[in-house]
Amino acid sequence: MDAPALETSEQQMQEDFAGLGSAPSNSQKIGIALEVEDGEGMPLRVRAGQTVYINQIDIRSSIEASKDEGVAGLNRTGDFACLGWNGVKLADESFDLLAGEDGFKRRRFYRNAAWMDVPSAFTVEPVDAQGNLTGLPILLFTGSNDRKDSDDFFVRRFRAVQWTYGCQTSTNCNGANSFMEEGLLELRNARTAAKNKTLTLSSRTKALRLRWTLRPFSPYTIPVEQVAQPKYSYGFGIDVTPLTPPRKDGTYAPGTKLSFRLSLKDGAGKRLHTQGSLPTYNEIVFGTNEPGIQYYRAFFDPTATYYRRKHRERMLISQIIGPAQRIQPIRSIVDLETFLGPDDEQSVATLERDGVYSQFRTFPPANKLFGGAFDPNHAGWAAPVSDTWNFQLPANAEPGTYLVTTKGRRVYLGEDIPYTNTVEVQVGTKQRTEATLTTGPCNSCHSEGGELTSVLHANGNRATCAGCHAPLGFELEGPVFVRVHFIHSRSDRFDNSPAQCSKCHLTKESVQRTSKAACLSCHKSYPDSHVKKFGPIQNMYVGGGRESFQQCTGSCHTTHTGSGL
Template sequence: MIRSTFVRSALCALLVPTLSCNLLDVNDDEDVSGRGARVFDPYQSSASGAIRLSLQQFNGCAILPNGLAVSKGTLNLPDYPDTCPDLAATDPTSVRSKPTGTLRLMAGTKYFLNQLTLSDIVLNKHTNTSDLTQAVRWMKYESRFRNLDWGDLGKVSDTWTFNTGIEGFSQDAWTREVLFDNARWRRVTDDTFTVEILDADGVTPRMTPVVYSRGDFLADSASGGHTRLGWRMETVQAPQFPGDTAPHPLPVLFGQPPSPPAYRTMVKMDMVGSTNPFKTFEAPFIPGAAILKVTWSQLPNEPFLFPIELVTQDNLAPTCANAEGQPVVCGFGVDPRFKFSTPANGKGYYEPAESFRLFLDLRDGDGNQMLPAGVLPSGKDFLADNSNGLLYPTQTNYFALIERDAQPAYMVAGPLQNLRVRSDPQLKAPYWSADAESIGLVDDLATLSAFPGVYGSTWTTRYTVDLPKDAEPGTYVAMVKSHRYFLGERVAKMNAYFFQVGQAEPTTYPNSVGNCQLCHRGVLSLDNLRHGMGVDHVEACKTCHQRDSDFVARIQQVIHSVHNTSPRFTQNKTDCTVCHLTRESALRPSINVCASCHPSVHGDEYFSEQFSAKGDPNRFGNCAQTCHAQSTPRGHILPEN
């Protein structure tokens, strides 16, 4: 069944190539005081000193980001399975098949380890919703990670999230997730991960081993969507009262099969974001099959094995196009670009009620066109690894691997001066392209593998934006994001393009949050993390992160949760001036925001509110509208102005 968070993100969907037209010249510079340094991006694609390597395993098998399990082929790997989970199956944990994927690395190229994800997951094994003892026992005594020190493991959260369905196809549903943490192995700070490349015999080394420490990675916490020790109950109705743990199955939709509850128990160890890209290793020049071996110091006798194939440019087909339109071998990296049709009035800005075209151009890091045919590849091509590395989100990644960061998207919003999170249900949301009352841009689904009827369809790279009649004048932003996995490099890149509506004079963001550059600079710059978006555009995060509804966690809840649970964020967590540039921006308390740090706020007093009808913010989404209008949060340092 297709669940909605995945689908809603796909409705913002995109990816990219250029077309020769009379195009509007737009820029991507929004250098606002307090926002931070300009984009700093030395760690992506061929211009980098080394390529960032992403490695993933699922239930004992290496997995590519498109969901294909990696085959060991003829390698001497007795400890690597002959069959792997079929991630396209309804229950990939019980259906196994012969793997067909190939993990290729470029011979003679320097890499550094940027992501290591090791997962062991079982489905529908632990169905007692009121007693998770057996789920915990599986983690500690049966999972791939059973030989770690699980002492002091305890429950740290029990939360519900909402997933909106597609009308007539799937239903709104809830997921209950119980997370555990604080096991002794999680509190170790000096453990290491040794990376080696071995010959096909599994013994002969091809390189000097490189040792990484846990401190070499920025993120590994559940709040950021990374390491998760947990149990989930999925596809159910909301609980009926506080403490209600019973599963309430969804009613059966007419013409659709039943959607019974699903139960998922997982141990996922996930470290992402290298803090030291200079700790590199070089894939040997000798092409052919080899083995990449990762040995974790906490499991010294149980290495994680990745069958690889070392290739050279001569082994690769010329599937990109250079500036002259000639076929060339693609390079590393990804660079999505927008170009615009010319305004009808000839004045350099669009008028309210005007329609214009967006043209999307997808390039690699060397400037080569990744889609020379002028269309987006089909889901079939993507799953067959024929998309030049372009990634689409899939049910496999979203539900089986619990991998949320593969969604290409575009969004148009504005004017910039009005980009504020809507928390008062009485106020109209005036500026988001997903809102039919404003810019009304709704794209076709890019996640094609979920829909068999369009599985083989290619998709346009031209989009029409219909500005509303009452579009407010000012500067608007078009955000475009793409994801790619190519020869071991997993990368995301988001670009922002600004254009004028109703007037030539530019306007700017509210300039209410910023200072990200205090921590996010150099290798840790926002441009190198998560979505690949420069720090200049931090106030545009809300364009996609549920700026005007309660469908899923809003950006302020996500940001507070990630930073306040991170041991790497050492600033005073009660000092709001670190990120808030204005006093007004810190004076909108809500249950969601406050609970991101204080999970027991008000206890169960407002239990029913989080399960009320979703969509517009309910009146408890902003507590300042009700009880806290006259009082500021106590114990917090607020901006003076």
């Protein structure tokens, strides 16, 4: 069926199913996440009798291959073979910057297959053990690449990925004979209308049957276990308490070591861990983890900005940045050696080098978290994890407001949600200072379920992003400007031309810091003269290597064609 016919079909389905499953309920509704792995629905535990809407759908189909054929194998074998792969083409590729035991890995990202672009829909049916309906189904529209008001999810990403293992270098995969191909469907962040499409679990409900219009005769079955008296409530909160007392005027002196305590809580305010400690990495990742606390998981479920499951990375991290009036992107690279060093807190930026001060701390500490991945015995993953930590203010800390931001994610009884909390500390002055942001307003697009307080880290304060989002030696695309450029330049759902800088940038000066990272996080090519002078593009996110964050000159590219500035 071609796209116009599917659009007509979508409109007809909207009319036929108007109001279906949206009857009001006395029970508080919560958004749940559905997952299908190679045709098998992942079991779902939900509070008994709960009223739910669908906030997230992840479907993955994968095959292994011994020859380099892109993602052609997915057209022949596996769960997505029937979808229609005509038109598929390579969109981007990159290498992991760290080699593993078997060498380097290459990632190739594919788009434009027919199934990725056409409108489609899902029906979610509550059923009993015999497959009989136990309530009204709900109908969810995925839309197409072009965003429409009828779309039920803010984030829609359909693509395929080829992984190549055993590459000789970070640019050469000649002779490789181990590949993995995967098709991915990611729907996230239910929009306002979709949150009203609810179903209430009957005591007879044993599964959710997920029908996709592109696979109408092969529904997925997601087993459901209803938990009668769960220990915790839905929802997630993070409390951050300063433990270091301020001076009499409520401020801290430069050079002070600031101590903080972290408390993770459910939506009713109940603690998810005992005060004084957090669970070990092994307990969270390999244990039962009843409270649903999350730690970094990309060791086991690799992520890629925009292209692959970044929402499932699930880092628990805190950072400090300031003073607020100095906040700006950080371009100094944080190397892996810093993560693996003896300090639990990592210095990201200094006033002398970066114009702003910043440190961050992961939970567990990075030396245990990442060190455990390189240790055959994974001893760091069994190490105790404290719920307190320190940030060291520099002796030359400028007066102003410093922002301490902590973000994490909780996965509990079907609910998969982020949360971010920012506390302010005054250093050297009682006068509150603020960041001067050079971009905005994001809410012209990020609305109706796509608000910054809901997507990503559920953080609406963009001034707090730069401290965590510094370039890492093993992940150069860290800075926010790189990620925002990359995502919006690749997304067909961004309604404006990426060349029109004025849609986001507020001043002409804010588009004039020219570097490979600034330009090639958006542009996919540059002139032959640039290739000759600066080398070919080798990184789809920042253009090149560590040099990508160096400012080119003050005289080149002081304007941008069509920028509106």
